[in-house]
Amino acid sequence: MAMNRRDFLKVSTSASGGLLLALNLPGCASVQTGYEPETGEWKPNAWLELTRDNDIIFTLDRVEMGQGTYTGLTTLIAEELDVAPEAIRVEFAPVAPEYRNPLFGLQLTGGSTSVASSWQPLREAGASARLMLVMAAARVWRVEPGQCKTEGGYVRHPNGLDSMPYGKLVELADKEVIRGDVPLKPRSQWKYIGRQAGRLDAEAKSTGQAMYGIDVELPDMVYAVMTRSPRYGGLAVSFNRDQVRAMPGVLDAFITERGVAVVADRYWRARKAQEALAVEWDFSEAVGLSNPDVFKHYRQAAGDDPGEDERVDGDPEAVLEKAGTLVEAEYEQPYLAHATMEPMNATAWYRDGGMEVWAPTQAPDLGRIAAARHTDLSPDDVTIHTTFLGGGFGRRLTQDYIEEAALVAYRVKVPVKLIWSREEDTRHGFFRPAMLHRMAASLEDGQLTGWDHQIVGPQILDWYVRNAAPAQYPWAPKLLYGTLGRVGLMVEGIATPKDISAIEGAIGYPYAVPNVRVRHTHTDPGVPITWWRSVGYSHNGFAVETFMDELASQANEDPVSFRLKLLESEPRHRRVLERAAELAGWNQPVPEGRARGVALFKSFGTYVAQVVEASIEQGGIRVHKVTCSVDCGQVVNPRIVEDQMTGGIVFGLTAALNGEITLDGGEVQQSNFHDYRLLHMHQVPEMVVDIVDSEEPPTGVGEPGVPPVIPALGNALFALTGKRQRRLPLKA
Amino acid sequence: MAFTLTVNGRQHSLDVEPDTPLLWVLRDELGLKGTKFGCGAGLCGACTVHLNGQPARSCSTPVEMAEGAEITTIEGLSADGELHPLQKAWVEQGVPQCGYCQSGQIMTAAHLLANNPSPDREQIVTAMTGNLCRCGTYPRIVAAVESVAGGVGQYQPAGEDA
Incomplete structure (x- = not known):
């Protein structure tokens, strides 16, 4: 992501006389709003302030919901500014009149993009601030800036004796003008990026002081x-x-x-x-659906409407029609609630x-x-x-x-x-949509020659546009909000970016199959929906990777080698799959009574392969071990990557084992944690996380741990019982 | 109705309905916001406090039941202004993600260690399994408790194999 510094950074004096860098960080890639800034208008959404009292304050436009944004972004600035990440205080940016007018480029945190989109600009902001401080000090000392060093919040004189704290330099520094590009530290000199480090908010969250x-x-x-x-x-x-x-x-x-x-x-x-x-x-005007109606509605729609083609390679229709072996399967996934601990x-x-x-x-x-x-x-x-x-x-x-x-x-x-009470939170949620997937594939002598994936269900932007369309016209009378919402729906995908929430992860099908068709039958039963950790990847991952397992089995092939053969030109996919398989002992015997399953899925630019080892004990599914290999490019904080993978695995297993919101006459039947069950500690498997060492630009980690574990568990149960489950949640 | 509550060693007089859950009294009458509301039904453990040294779900404890008891909340876990060893371990291990459930997790762990200074992993899991965490920080919780319990203190996931 090459960016010109001028496009996102402005320097000024803060109200208290400090050095203030205003930044414009690129927005979230996956949660696209469609409402682009008016050209020429420049609106900062993050601020780095260095005060005369040596305080360093980073005002953040992303929110911290547990994914470590706070720590990750601060680390990027700290690295280039040559201070410890702990020395930077983080404040949340309010959405306030000062930052308004016109309302555009909506302020959102989602899509696992915070670190990915801020990787370059935040390092450059830190480097710019440091360079200006060094230039100011060099001017005072009458030395060459290049001879000065920085360390722990001080600029050091080339004589090795004198030094000045940043706070003393901020007033001089804001008059310095940087010409040309700001050099960034080479990887070899990083002190904080890629280091095992704790989280900056851990103490406030361990003492009851963090304010929710x-x-x-x-x-x-x-x-x-x-x-x-x-x-x-x-x-x-x-x-x-x-x-x-x-x-x-x-x-x-x-x-x-x-x-x-x-x-x-x-x-x-x-x-x-x-x-x-x-x-x-x-x-x-109320929704009166009961659960069986939802999938009846989907099946009807799937028959009536073949769906819009979202990807077509080769001639899948012809190939499937003449298939030597035609394999077909249908997968169902229920509505899911978010169940955040804070209602x-x-x-x-x-x-x-x-x-x-x-x-x-x-x-x-x-x-x-x-x-x-x-x-x-x-x-x-x-x-x-x-x-x-x-x-x-x-x-x-x-x-x-x-x-x-x-x-x-x-x-x-x-x-x-x-x-809200917990019961209200569960019943009146906006859910991960229930989805139906119809899959068909052709095998010729064990070779996968055709792939057809029909996704049936709603798309999330429909629900969002109704609420967000007025953002583009804040001056519009509220009576028009309904109309704006409807217009927004009509021009969705034309005037706005296409919503890929239903098809993401399916259109990116990575396996080398000459004839591929991915289509979406767009139909909405009217149950409220929204994004849910890993969004479309959460259901497409299950459909694609379970079907791949079915095909491997049909072709009498090992599920890992079946996949690897189709990934010759996908080295990053291959690598995580090979590493997860090796670490999990894929080719070693499984302990008595257990079986292993595998799945591989790329989401939000991050490659994740997982191997699940499971058994059925006393009438229940027991997950013993999950081995996870992840390639998310350059790692900013390995602990946070590991935590997001294990957290994603627990989140995915919760959905695979328990997750289901059902409706009866339009009423949600679940209410609290006794009937919308989360994973308890004793149900958590051993988890091993392997992080690929990479110099590729960083990609998101908050969500990609979720999708593969669901099919990997289903595939393990198939290996265990010989019975294929095509509906979630999985049963013993 | 007038009540006298002893919270973190201090006495408070207040006037609330006797069936008001202790949770809301702590949070809204006494300003102790570290104890969290999660489910209102004793199912998640986010509201865990100590009553006479025993863990209690304050969302399901009427205030009248707490009168006369020594009540300890996350704010009073460490009396001397230092962090409690478990809180230190929580910071060192970087346990919290969203952090919302962690007060309750720490209060449950503190009770465990007060009664069994060297629990093994199975005892830790048994004691902690009633406290839910949606972010899935369970492995780090186990590691943090083990580090205080004189265990290995390294990141080793929970599970019967490990």
């Missing part, structure tokens, strides 16, 4: 709870208002666009009043014509639109303060919880914190 959205405290704050329609799209008509308002501590109770709000002086009193609610709902919540305060919101959000810009939606405010009147996130995984890209807090705050005009 739910911890926000404001003067005279009140608490709200929202009772939503049990079926998506239902509207509250009436409720026992007088009875609820008479309950202890209740300040207000009223019908909103989102359901019935109860406001009380204490959270528990709001909850108790909520228990006494009797609401009459209008379900005429949805937001705190809002409406005063002096403006709305301030504090929230754990992955998309502050969308939060502004959501907060304004049911008020007379414009998104420009809204300031969002982001906090630490108690997990995101994509759920906090949808801003319904901010919308709710804001509409209550708009009415009560005092600070209000709205907290």
Whole structure:
């Protein structure tokens, strides 16, 4: 990613007289909004400030939801600035009027892109700041800048005796002009990049001091709870208002666009009043689906509509028609909830014509639109303060919880914190879409000659555009938001980038097969959906890699060598597969009663192969060991890469073993951790992570650990039982 | 109703309904936000505190049940202003990802070590398995507890083989 420094960096004096570098970091690649900046307009989204008191402050536009962004990005600056990463203080960038106008290039964190997209600009920012400090010192000392050194926040004189702290130089430094490119350190001189290092936020998160959205405290704050329609799209008509308002501590109770709000002086009193609610709902626009309907709907759609071709190599139709051996399979995947440990919540305060919101959000810009939606405010009147996130995984890209807090705050005009219960969080989620995959392939003498993958299901951008389209026109009256959303849907893929959420990972099918067809039958049952850790890769990984296993078995080949033969021209795929197989002892005997399965999947630019060793014990699936090899290019922090792989494996296994949201008459049947079960510690397998040493540009690690483990486990169960499971979650 | 609670060695008088969960009293009346709300049903462990040295799920403990008990929260785990050895281990091992569940994890681990200074891996897993972590930090939690328990203290994943 070659970038001209001028395109993303501006130097000025900060309010306190320090050196301020304003940066424009490229946005997120996978979560494309389609709303590009107007040409010529330059809007910074990250700031590096060096103060006269030797403080170094990095204001970050990405949020920290656990994936280590905070640590990874700081390491890049620290390396070039020649300070320890711990010396840099990180603050979250609010979405506030100073940074507004026009609203564009939405502020989002997702798509495993933070380190990848910031790799070059942040190092250059650190190097630029360092160079300006060195030039200033050299001018004072009357020496050549090239002879000065930097270390631990000081510029050292060539005589080896004198030194000056950065803080003393910041006022001089901002007058220095850098001509030409700023040289970056060669790899051999790195002190922090690639080093095993802890996380900068570990202490705050181990002492209870880290502030999450739910911890926000404001003067005279009140608490709200929202009772939503049990079926998506239902509207509250009436409720026992007088009875609820008479309950202890209740300040207000009223019908909103989102359901019935109860406001009380204490959270528990709001909850108790909520228990006494009797609401009459209008379900005429509500989703009334039951679980079997979803897949019936998909099968019908798959038959009616062959789907839009997303990739065609050769002549797959003809080859499949004349196939010596035609192999066909159909895979089903359920809706999945995010189940972040911190339930949805937001705190809002409406005063002096403006709305301030504090929230754990992955998309502050969308939060502004959501907060304004049911008020007379414009998104420009809204300031969002982001906090630490108690997990995101994509759920906090949808801003319904901010919308709710804001509409209550708009009415009560005092600070209000709205907290979802776990049951509400599970039932009123936006889910990973349920998907159907129809696969067909032809084998000729054991050779894979044709591949047809039909993906059936919705695409996420449809749900997002409805909410995000107004971002392009913040001046538009809110009455037009619905229209803008509909227009956005019509021009999706034409005026906006194409949404690849349904097909990602399938169109990139890496195996050397001469005839390939990947198509998408676009159909949406109306159940709310959003991004979920690894998004489309999560379901395409299962379909592609399970089917590859079926084909290997059909061809009487070993699943690893079957794949390797088709990866002659894919060295990075090959390497992780070979390494995972070797580390897992693929060719060694399996312990008695167990079997191994393998899967290989590239997502977000990162290559991951995993081998799962599993058994069935006492009627349950037991995962003993997962061996993972990952190639994510240059590693910034190996510990974080390892943690994201093991965390991704646990997340993927949770989906493979337990994950399923089901509907009955439009109502979600799961509610809390007893029926939407997460993996407990005793169920966690031994995990071995191998990281490929690479000088390729870094790619994301937050999500790519998830997709392969699901098919790898299914493939292990096939090896164990001889029975193929084509539906998730897997059963013993 | 008026209650007197002893939290982290200090007495507090407050007036709340007797069935209010201790969790919300700690967080909203006493400002101790380190104890987290996760499920409200005693299923996840994010709200774990100590009542007379025993781990308790504060989301499911009515405040009236906590009156008279010595209550310890993550903020009071270490009385002397230093980090508790487990907190140090958590930082050294880089355990937290999103971090939301970690107060509860540490409180559960602290109870384990107070009663069994040298637990083996199986005992650690048995003690900790009621505390959920959606980020999947389990291997690092085990390593951190082991490092304090005088174990190997290196990154070794949980699991019956290891």
